[in-house]
Amino acid sequence: MSSFISNVDQRTRLVGENRLELLLFRLGGAQLFAINVFKVQEVVKMPRLRQIPHSHGQVVGVTHWREQTIPVVDLSQAIGARPLGEDLERNLIVTEYNRTVQAFMTGPVDRIVNLNWEEVRPPPEGAGRAHFLTAITRVDDRLVEILDVERVLAEIATLNTSVSDQTLDKTLAQQARARGLKVLLAEDSATAAKQVRETLNDLGLELIVVRDGLKALNLLQEWVAQGKSVEEEIVMMITDAEMPEMDGYRLTSEIRKHPSLRSLHIVMHTSLSGRFNQAMVEKVGCDAFLSKFAPDELAAVVQARLGAFLSQ
Template sequence: MSHNLIDRIDQRTRLAGHNRLALLLFRLGGRQLFGVNVFKVREVLRRPGLFQVPGVPADFAGVADVRGRSVPVLDLGRAIGHPERDRADAPGYLVVTEFNRSVQGYLVSEVERIVNIAVEDILPPPDSGAGSSYLTAVTRHGGELIQVIDVESVLAEISQARMDAELSGEYALPPGAPPMQVLVVDDSRVARQQIRRVLDQLGVGVTLLSDGRQALDHLLQVHAAGESPAQRYALVVSDIEMPAMDGYTLTTEIRRHPELADLFVLLHTSLSGVFNTSMVQSVGADAFVAKYNPHDLADHILARLREVADEAGGAFAGAALPG
């Protein structure tokens, strides 16, 4: 089962840029169907034996030996407080994920299948008014409601990952730098706040949006109002794997539109690999940086801000970037 599933995952990831989202569907106990973006899935295994090691947060179920690598494992149903989790048998499968330069596993009760969903059928999650949510989207397939889980947010909350990493003083913009704005596009609440924290420390204004469709509509509205989007925004920082419109498609649409084509696009993703690098180049993105290292992100943003300042008259043309 695992070998065939991973073959299908490899095929589905090639859907990027075609406004389709591939989801791995699973259950956590009970009838509710959940999904996770196939881009983040490395493999699916029957539940292996777990062992305990020092230094792993207490909320983790343990560590699994996956092909000679120690992988921290989280019981996903328990982590998100799924009400039917305690009524289920012990989770039977391990979904191994890779994002943000790390590998981790999630225990689930059952693995169903992989489905290919048109992005127009993927909707934002309902606004519960709570400060955090494990959902990144909702959709339907075969008459069933699918809750799409933001595994990055789940991991960040359980491991108490810091979203407020402090940049050193050398990353500050010099006095006299012109005011600048950055458009940030990411469906993950955690990622948006991480990027915002970097930009706040740089003293740069930020507009936050949660998917590529929103971003494209916003940029076209800016143009329709008589303002150049490339003049308003020094750059666009966009995730790749998003519902509604992924970052590849957003970049392609920006390049196709004569009034948007001059925008600088930095693709920022939790995924890595040769395929992503090739796609970044083919869609015309200006730069790519893997999530999540605040200093790497700040380096890329500062490089672009320096270019903008040079074009505007060299307010800090002689300033050296941290290196």
């Protein structure tokens, strides 16, 4: 399994093609769950864990991995199901989210599948685990639930969304608020959208949120069809990378091809981090790439764009 995941070139070839690769696994039952392979560093058999006193209840210990000590989260317990018992086959999926490395304890790992984002749908409203899902799909006619790992991690460690006084430009924020300036956000995770909204509120900006790249593209094209100038509607767009229907890479590519949209300022804001960033930025043509979630860094990028917008 590790040999598949370590092939960076294979992963980056999917960028801009509206495709994704999912790692499928189980959590003590027959239901298949998934996370994006882009986030996965390695899959290993369950090692011996060291217990940490007073840790969060869903953190079952820490392990030593590649000269790092990383926390291990019982993913079944984290989404509200029963803890994974020692009588089950257990694995660790080592991941990198938001520039931090953590491991999730799961049941058996099934396989990696390559899909088109058009095959992925938002979770049904009112589903029992819906608040821990970003999407669902089907593989071999079986339902696969794609987990919102950002929500899982936010439940374990509360993230700061406030902009520091050293970063915040209060004059820009006052001007933005006075003019009612808006930003478009394409983001399928309700947790991530809430974090961005709170940060941009400090900057005096209103947020228009859509749940996937296709909805964002349709909204932009609708404004153009109505004879509206996109820059009169929004200062910029912030987009997640992974979304049902259309991902942020394809969304950016489609915007760059559209004569009335191609100048839109686009920031890719994703839990992907590290070695993939530059290749993605160059391939799809976004103006900036930020790893979630660092409110001061997001604020600095948005304020730079806001300053340029207000000086036009």
